[in-house]
Amino acid sequence: MAYAENRTRLLWIMTISGALLFLGSNLMNFLYPGTEVTMGEVQRLFYIHVGSFAGAFLAFFVALFAGMAYLRTRAIKWDHLGVAGVEVGLGLSTVTIVTGAVWARPVWGTFWTWDPRLTTIAIMSLTYAAYLFLRAAIEDPDQRRRFAAVYAILAFSSVLLTVFIIRVRPDVIHPVVVGPSVTQPDALGDFNVTGRIQTTLLVSLGMYIWVAIVLLWHRIRLENRVEQVQARRAQILADL
């Protein structure tokens, strides 16, 4: 009992610190780095855009790990972690897509284009959205968990494709901010990441990773509660 109470207390401490980090990081986006010269104020969306993708990547990686752990152990807790990872990852990657689309309008002149990076992130999001629909459609719990585990493992290939596509395809217009790329000279809306922008980006990345962990934990608690309510309902029906 004391163990459960301590865990709950820890979760709430993490939640409050996550909320404060969220607030602080977003204030920092406005107050610390200054205005980017070629894009203007809209460049500040970059911190949400990249940060939320870092959180989504972590969540999808957790779903991959949970899928492998479930197939190995058949413990229900891994299934709970898996669905939590997919749901949180999908939410955060949607933040990435919408902020990227709004940023692209003044910089590229369009909200959306079928550039390789944008195409792969659309495929990735649809793949994980399908996970949730298909999972809900399978009634047998064991079959559902097995299916979800295998799906989460296979679906992670779409995340890797999204991450690496801009580094290997020469025809992308999406800028590569960190690391080497074959496309850098042609990227539209490209800018140098130095000094204050880099620090702000790192804070935003850290914040979204922290927030993703907190959301994962809350989502696992939700899934545990679903399991408890279903078990209790089945027990009452059996007693009638």
Next chain:
Amino acid sequence: MPTPDTVDYLIAGYAVGFAVFFTLVASIWWRYRMLKADQAALETLEQEARADQSSAAEAHPVTDTQAVRSSHG
């Protein structure tokens, strides 16, 4: 080249980004709340069922004894 005025896009980006993010947070919170309410309702149902069983047993104690006697012969 002068810096373009893109404040409107910044506001729009923050608005949609936060809307999606807080929808995710609110959805987890709301479902958890609903489940707590479900659990409370199930507990009430269980308590009522137990109370019904014990009041039925108190109301008909003789019948039970008669049933035991008749089974003995």
